[in-house]
Amino acid sequence: MTLFRLTGCIAAIINSFNHFKSLNIMVTTAQPTTTNTFVDTYQEVTNAVIKILEEGTIIWQCPWNQAxxxxxxxxxxxxxxxxxxxLNFHTMIKGYPTPYYITYKQANHLKGSIKKGEKGVRIIYWAEVELKNQQADATTQQPADKTDKPKKIMVPKTYTVFNIAQTEGIEFPYFEVGTPSEREKIANCEIVVDNMPNRPTIRKNGTSAYYQPSTDTVVVPSLKRCKSSEAYYSTLFHELAHSTGHxxxxxxxxxxxxxxxxxTAYAKEELTAEMTAAFLSAVTGIAQSTIDNSAAYIESWLKALRNDKTLVIKAAAQAQKTADYILSVEYETA
Structure with a gap:
């Protein structure tokens, strides 16, 4: 599949988010720190998302930066x-021109620095951790030559990054912002749909949108019945995301x-589909459609988040895997 240029969605209307300007989302000061203090990353992320949802903002539905x-x-x-x-949300609420980030050490390596008083945002990386105090199963006989290997698991940890607008002494290249035409957006969407591997049956004459696992069929209303082409494809992306669970x-x-x-299972699946649709909307350059009855979904997500602190991080990981499957490409990670 030929990759098309990644573009942002419609311009973010920053003024409507002014009341978030003072919101601190997992922020740290511009100082390199080393600590052995245990940090529950799952809980930290969940607390931040709950706070934002309670304000009525769905972080994964925010417009994407045009850069x-x-x-x-x-x-x-x-x-x-x-x-x-x-980081897309952080870029928006702070009004940064680009969603490009750097670590404290990387800024120093480039002979620059982070501006005094600036605060970074903590993002996640996955670390392999060895479980301690493991006890052997006394009911299971182990081979005499078997060497017990400690069990290892992957856990989320954090490190801090800063938007390049928070740096000084570094000359970054000029970033051209391109806005695709309506025709280009539709073409991009069709490329994504046409190139999805093992694609389910798609019916485009429904009265509502849904995915039927028993028949492996995605049903969406016809394009002319939707509010816009962007709403149509955003909805189609959402249902295709569900179909990847087959x-x-x-x-x-x-x-x-x-x-x-x-x-919780329903909330996680819907969250996975919503995040996948948001990502595919960003890739193709369209604006993600808003959720019907969003208040009910927010309340559902809040309930699920309070019951499962791992929900957001795991749903986002599933969404990335889902988007990768639909796009049939592999990305390097950051």
């Missing part, structure tokens, strides 16, 4: 998963759950 997706400026690699949404694709257990609306 492109958030990326590390020194490696030129896009951030992924939860970091993608957090056993023939990513076999996602949340899709097959029958717990119903309001359950």
């Amino acid at each position: 492109g997706l958030p990326k590390n400026i020194t490696s030129d690699v896009n951030y992924r998963g939860w970091n993608l949404f957090l 056993v023939s694709r990513l076999n996602r257990k949340e899709l097959l759950s029958d717990d119903g609306f309001g359950s």
Whole structure:
């Protein structure tokens, strides 16, 4: 598949978010720190998201910066998963012209520095941790020559990055902002849909939008019945995201759950689909459509977040995996 240029969605209307200007989202001062203090990253992220949702803002539905997706400026690699949404939101509420970030050490390496008083934002990386105090199963006989290996798990940890607008003494290249035409946006969307591997059956004559796992069918209203082309494709992306949970694709257990609306599994699956649609909307240059009955969804997510502190990070990771599957490409990570 030929990759098209990554573009942002419609221009962010920063003024409507002025009341968030003073909001601190997992921020740290511009000082390199080393600490052994335990930090519950899951809980920290969840607390921040709950606070934002309670204000009525859905962080993964915020408009994307026209300069492109958030990326590390020194490696030129896009951030992924939860970091993608957090840094896009951070860029917007602070009014930065680009969503490009750098670490304290990287700024120093470029013979520059972080401006005095500036605060960075903590993003996630996954670290391998060895479990301690493991006990052998006394009921299971182990081979005499077997060497027990400690069990290792992946846990989220954080490090701090700063937007390049927070630096000084570094001359960054000029970043051209390109806005695709309506025709280019539609062409981009069609490329994504046409190139999805093992694509489900798509019916474009429905009275509502849904994915039916039993028949592996995505149903969406016809384009002429939608508010706009962008709303049509955003909805289609959402339902295609659900379809990746099918056993023939990513076999996602949340899709097959029958717990119903309001359950943690339902909230996680909807969140995964929403984040996937948001990412695909950013890639193709369209504006993501808003959720019908968003208040009910927000309340559902708040309930689920309070019951499961891992929900946001894990749903974002699933969304990234889902988007990668639909796009049939592999990305470097940042």
